[in-house]
Amino acid sequence: MLAIQTRGLAKTYPGRPPVVALRPLDLQVEPGELFGLLGPNGAGKTTLVKLLLGIVHPSEGTATLFGTSIRQPEARRTVGFLPENHRFPGYLTARQTLSLFARMAGHDDSRTDRLLDRVRLADAADRKVKTFSKGMMQRLGIAQALMSDPRLVFLDEPTDGVDPVGRREIRDLLLELAAEGVTLFLNSHLLSEIERVCTRVAILKEGELVRDGTVASLTETGRAWRLRSTPIAAPVADALGATLLPAPGGPTGDLAGYTLHADDRRALNDALDHLRTHGVEVESVEPLRQSLEDLFVEVVSAPGASSD
Amino acid sequence: MLGVFLLTLRELRAKWIVVGLFVVATLIWATMALALQLDVVDGSLAGARLFGQEAEMGPPPEDAEQAPARDDALADSTAAAQAGGEEPGFPFGASLLESVVFGAQAFVAGAAYWVGILLALFATGGLIASLQTRGEIDLLLSKPLSRSAILGGRLAGVAAATLALVTYLIGAVWLVMSLKSGLWNPRFLLAIPVIWSMFLVLYGVVTLVSVWTGSSALSLMVVLALLFASLVLAIPELETQIAAGWRPLVVGLRHALPRFPSVGVQLVPQLATGEPVGALGAFASSLGIGGGLYALAFWRFSRRDF
Structure with a gap:
């Protein structure tokens, strides 16, 4: 059963003129996948997350979370969510906050202490939330998202306002969750974060899905390889059936770096055979x-693009 | 729903204005307890002073066995006076003591109605708009709760807190006055559901406007405008004073708006003083309008994008 499935899910906000926030979208996210959603401001990322969580109603199309329609509150039973700029009541302590939100999610608060410990807030458990720094609020938000022991967690800018050390801790926590089989849906402007955490990425542009695939497949340039070898003499390089360019940085020790352009895998292997033949x-x-x-x-600057 | 209910109670507690209302209620009944001085002679109530003013007592019962319940005696004497066409000597009862006690109760009920409801509206008016604040509503809606449970939980919290406040004020005043005077008028306690219900009717306006616009300030302005309009519409001579073309509008508005003044001027004092109850139609129509306001608010809340 898919963690997330959308069929023609779309949203147009009424107004003069109406604002098309998300064009009909077909998307599938497998359980346990680490899914990153990218896009410039106004691309429809937040709208998609809100649609999936029932915060915004779809104009057309359907969607399910683990097979349950997003129109039913039950679909959110095993879902955690960390919204961007979330607000917790300042008069509550961290422990009271988690306890209340656990109750709202239909769970008891037995996980409170463990989660506070997990996000390094155990020492601040009985402090009022209004005294928390941005980073602490973000960690509390993540703990809140995990209170229902979720199978799917939506995180909107989870490292926003967090210092580099805290950012690494959050990243490690997300990877721990992934190792436990939790499906992560990450929405972040920090591309390096997405690149380090996610295995699959989708890019939205003007409400339309323009790229979708694994990080490896999307970042592959195709027909170019990085080669490290002993230095290649100019006549040998000239005789290659492919283009060979020195890589920036120059040789290290007895090895040199090159960028090898070949039309296909066979051309690549022919080139390698040629090089080996010449020592x-x-x-x-x-x-x-x-x-x-x-x-x-590249994608957001292009006038048009297609899904992989 | 319970989670939202508890969150609302905590938020109300964090707002000092609600705590302040409880303090004001305490001051009111404590003042009455201290101000009402009773003179007891041989186990019978022989005299009373309220704020130092002497209150004349009716003839004391000859013995304990003949002493009927005070509220029965009051009802009998009032009925007898009315049947005989006699003008009662005191505005609120058959004796000065009854008049003073019931008058004080009517004053408290009236104050709770006219001033207390307004204060409670100001104290709780922002809760529906704050519920919809970005970052807060997202968290709530991401839980496995229906939208009606979220709004219902919030309203239940407001309703519970205000019911506690009205019950505390009216109940304490009733208990103090009854214990001190020996005049037990349980009908006065019916002012609790009446005041509370009328608060909820007006809160229906706050809820609807807040859900529609997200603005607590606008919702309170609309309530105040509506109260002003209902006060104007309650003027009996209004229909005869305006041009004939406007009369259908006045009649229509009288039926479309909660009849807050009618309930406050007639029903609430009648409950406090033991007089025959009128204005039930105004009360019932106000409740109906309140129900319609909440139905609209729930409908709108369930369809809104946040």
Whole structure:
């Protein structure tokens, strides 16, 4: 059973003129997947999350969470959510906050202490929330999202306002959750965070899904490889059936780095055979990837794009 | 729903204005307890002073066996006076003591109605709008709760807190006055559900406007405007004083708006003084309008995007 499935899910906000926030979207997220949602401001990311959580009503289409329609409150029984800019009542302590939200989720508060410990708030358990820093509030928000022992967690900018150490702790926590089989739906502007945590990424642009795939497949440039080998003499390189360019940085020790462009895998292997025939020793060959940030800029700057 | 209910109670407790209302209620009944001085002679009530003013007593019962319940005696004497066409000597009862005690109770009930309801509206008016604040409503809606349970939990919290407040004030005043005077008028306690219900009717306006616009300030302004309009509409001569073309509008508005003044001027004092109860139609129509306001508010809340 899919963790998330949408069929033609769309949202248009009424007004003059109406605002198309999300165009008909078909999306499937498998249980245990670490799914990252990217897109520029106004792309429809938050609208999609709100639609899936019943905060916003769809204009058309359907969606399910673990097979239950999002129109039913029961669909959110095993779902956790950390909204962006969440507000907890300042007059409550951290412990009272978790206890109340656990009750609202239909659970007892037996996990409170364990979760406070897990997000490093055990020492502040009985402090009023209004005295918390932004980072502490964010960690409390994550603990709140985990109170219902969820199978699916939506996180909207989970590391927003958190210092680098705290950011790493949150990242480690998310990876722990992933190891426990929890499905993560991460919405973040920090592309490096998404790149480090998520296994699959979708990019929304103007309410439309323009890229969807694994991080590895999306960042692969295709037809280019990074080659580390013993230095290649110019005549040998010139005789290659592929383009060979020195990689930035120059040689290290007895090895040098190159970028090898070949039309396909066969051309790549022919080139490697040619190099070995001429006494070149190959240390490693790996597909050349662009960073997620490069991909993101490329996609959102392009006039149009299609889903992979 | 219980979680939202408890959250609302905690929020109300955190708002000092609600605590302040309980303090004011305490001051009222404590003042009455201290101000009403009773003179007891041989186990019978022989005289009373309220704020130092002497109150004349009716003839004391000759013996304990002949002493009927005070409220029965009051009802009998009032009925007898009315049947005989006699003008009662005191505005609120057959004796000065009854008049003073029942008058004081009517004053407290009236104050709770006219001033207390307004204060309670100001104290709780922001709760529906704050429920819909971005970051807070997202958290609530992401829980496995229906929207009606969320709004219902919030309203139940407000209703419980205000019921406790009205019960505390009216109940304490009734107990103090009854214990001190020996005049037990349990009908006065019926002012509790009347005052509370009329508060809820007006809170229906706050709820509807807040759900529609998200603005607590606007919701309170609308309530005040509605109260002003209902006061104007309650003027008996209004229909004869305006142009004939406007009369259908006045009649229509009288039926469309809660009849807050009629209930406050007639029903609440009647309950306090033991007089025959009127204005039940105004009360019932106000309740009906309140029900309609809540139905609209729940409908709107269930369809809103946040």
